Amino acid sequence: MEKPTILKEKKPSVPQPKPSWLRRFNDWFHLWIGIAVGIPVIIISLTGCILVFEHEIVEMSRSWWQVEIPAQTAQLPPSAIQSKVLEQLPEMKIRRLWYYGEGKPVKISPDNSDSLIFANPYNGKVLALEDHEDIFEFIDEGHRNLWFPPEIGKQVVGWSTAIFLVLTITGIVLWLPKNWKLRELKQAFSIKWKAKFKRLNYDLHNVLGFYSLSIAVLMALTGLMMSFRFVNSSVLKMLGAKDRSSEVSVIGPGPKVVPATIEGKVDLTWKLVTTQMGEFNKEEISIHFPKEDGKSIYACTDMHNGTWRELNFDINTLALLSTSHTKIADDTAANWVRRSNFSLHVGAFGGLFTKWLFFFASLICGTLPITGFVIWWGKRKKKNKFKK
Structure with a gap:
């Protein structure tokens, strides 16, 4: 005798609560x-x-990026680089130089051209002339x-x-x-x-x-x-952050002996920053010859993991001015974020x-x-x- 089929009752579906x-x-x-x-x-x-x-892709694409370091030869100061490059490219107005460090070229951004000049920092020879508007x-x-x-x-x-x-x-x-x-x-x-x-x-x-x-x-x-x-x-x-003062004052003493010429002052500034003032990656420095009406000499150092330190020196005494950045370790949180915003944006900080x-x-x-x-x-x- 067959067992009767027992039908299971379906449980009534519970209505889902309507989302807020x-x-x-x-x-x-x-x-x-x-x-x-x-x-x-x-x-x-x-x-x-x-x-x-x-930065990494550009370096890999440049066959001339690694410069041979001659034995017992130091990098030329900015005025010597300027002079030697002008011998090769006399029409250029050279004021801004960027040293990338030992074994790497110097980048020059002329005031009267969109091209970038790359030179050997040990002999001043022009390595390349590139259009500023590249694929990047x-x-x-x-x-x-x-x-x-x-x-x-x-x-x-x-x-x-x-x-x-x-x-x-x-x-x-x-x-x-x-x-x-x-x-x-x-x-x-x-x-x-x-x-x-x-x-x-x-x-x-x-x-x-x-x-x-x-x-x-x-x-x-x-x-x-x-x-x-x-x-x-x-x-x-x-x-x-506090509002920046428009008044410029001296915050550090200059050297005891200051050269008479602008070229000599820029060279001495370059030497002071790379040997005494820089903390990180000292050999990499951006330095500018001042404009005709300029009152200060600009240099940028401590370019490390996407951050940097800007320095301004009195054009007469080479004393450090209040428009300069403090050392990274001594900076406030606001100034650190101001300087590191790009680094935080692209992940260069680590x-x-x-x-x-x-x-x-x-x-x-x-x-x-x-x-x-x-x-x-x-x-x-x-x-x-x-x-x-």
């Missing part, structure tokens, strides 16, 4: 505003990837202005960056697991590489977006400080390790609008299918 208006707004903003700024974010992020390693200039224009005129492009990039910063917050709200069980946590923190395309795309957007969050926020904040003066001043004031981190984070940021669009498109097709 705040959550609905968060989802709407992340979707539609994300789509609206998608193209600018892709361009800004991908060009940023390349610019992170601009083009990429930088895309990163800063999206190749629009600067007055338009800078605003588009600035506001796109601001919106992207808000999108990172709305994205975190969407990423948060509904519960903190092991399965949910695993899904939130790991990518299922063997899954179908739809799930893999979702993980690439969701998980990689979370891992790149902190760097993405830092890049966006530092970018906003570059784009908007009011953001820059607000951040610095929060850190205790050397190659942080540069690679920022490279991958910027690359991920460039993919988020694409993977996000694919998620939306898949849901849209699914809804249309049910309607039919």
